[in-house]
Amino acid sequence: MDVIDFSRNAITTEEELRDIIGAPHDLVMKKTISIIDDHCKKFIEMSPLFFLSTSNADGTCDVSPRGDMPSSITILNKHQLVIPDRPGNRRLDSIKNILSNPHVGLVFLIPGLEDVLRINGRATIINDEKILANMSLKGKPPLLGIGVEVEECFIHCPRALKESNIWNKDTWKNKEELPTLMEIFHAHLKINGVEVKK
Template sequence: MEPINFSANAVTSEEELREIVGTPHEHVIKKNVSLIDDQCKRFIEMSPLFFLSSSNAEGKCDVSPKGDFPSGVHVLNNKQLVIPDRPGNKRVDSIINILSNPHVGLLFLIPGLGEVLRINGRATIIKDPEILSSLSLKGKPPLLGIGVDVEECFIHCPRALYQSKVWNTDSWPDKADLPSSLEIFHAALRHNGVKLKK
C-alpha cells in the first residue's frame, strides 16, 4: 500500500475537534488535581508496572515500560515522586530526552484493575545518594533516579483495558502464535546493516 497523505483530510483546530467529539462533562474536567493525594499514593504504591513517556527538545517521543516491585516508585511528598533507574540495556532513552525536555507523562497500572493512574509533570535526573539509597533493591541503590515534580494527576476510566481484555487470561493468544521478540530484534539489526552469525 502506498503512503497516505494524512494531512489532506486532517482535523487542524480544537474548534473543529470539538464539533466532532463534543465537550467533556464537568466532572471529567475537574477530576484533575495537581498533587498526589492519599488515594493516588496508595495506587502508586500498589503498582508494579508503569509507562514513562518523554520527548526530546525536537519533540521526538518515547514511551518506556518500567517494571519494579510494588512501591518501587517512591512518593516523597504530595508534589514529588522518584523513579529508580534500574540497570538495563544502557540506551537510557528517557533520561536522554529528559536532559533536553523535562516534560514527562506516567501511566500506572495495577494487575486486574481496569482504571489507570495518569501523572504529568517535570522531571529531573538525580544522583542524590540519600534519595537513591531509599530506592535500593536487594541492597543495591540505583545509579540514578528520575525525580518528578507533579503538575497533574488523575484516574483514567477502565474502558481501554476492559475492551482489550488484557487481564482476562481466556482471551490471551496461544504463545506459539505470538511474534518472536528475537526474530523482530534480528530483523531490525539486518535492516540496519548488521551481519549476524549463523
C-alpha cells in the same frame, strides 16, 4: 499499499475537534488534582508497572515501560516522587529526552484492575545518594533517579483496559504463534544491514 497523505483530511484546530467530538463533562475536567493524595499514593504503591512518556526538545516522543517491585517509587511528599532508574540496555532514551525537555507523563497499572492512574509533571535526573540508597533492590541502589514534580494527577476510566480484555487469560494469544524476541531482534538488525551468526 501506497503511502497516504494524511494532510488531505487533517484536523488542525481545536475548534474542528470540538465540532466533531463535543465538549467534556464538567466533572471530567474537575477530577484532575495537582497533588498526590492518599488515594493516588496507594495506587502508586500497589503498581508494579507503569509507562513513562517523554519527548526531546524537538518534540520526538518515546514511551518506556518500567517494571519494578510495588512500592519501588519513593513518594517524598504530596508534590514530588522519585522513580529509580535501574541498570538496563544503556540506550537512555527517556533520560536523554528529560535532559532537553522536562515534561513527562506517567500511566500506572495494577494487575487485574482496569482503572489506571495518570500523572503529568516535570522531571529532573537526580543523583542524590541518600534518596537512591533508600530505593535499593537486592542491596543495589539505582544508578540514577527521576525526580518528578507533579502537576496533574487523575484516575482514568476503565474503558481501554476493559475493551482490550487485557487481564482475561481466555483472550490471550498463543505465544507459539508469535515470533520470539530474538527472531524480531535479528530481523530488525538485518534491516539495518547487520547479520548475526547463529
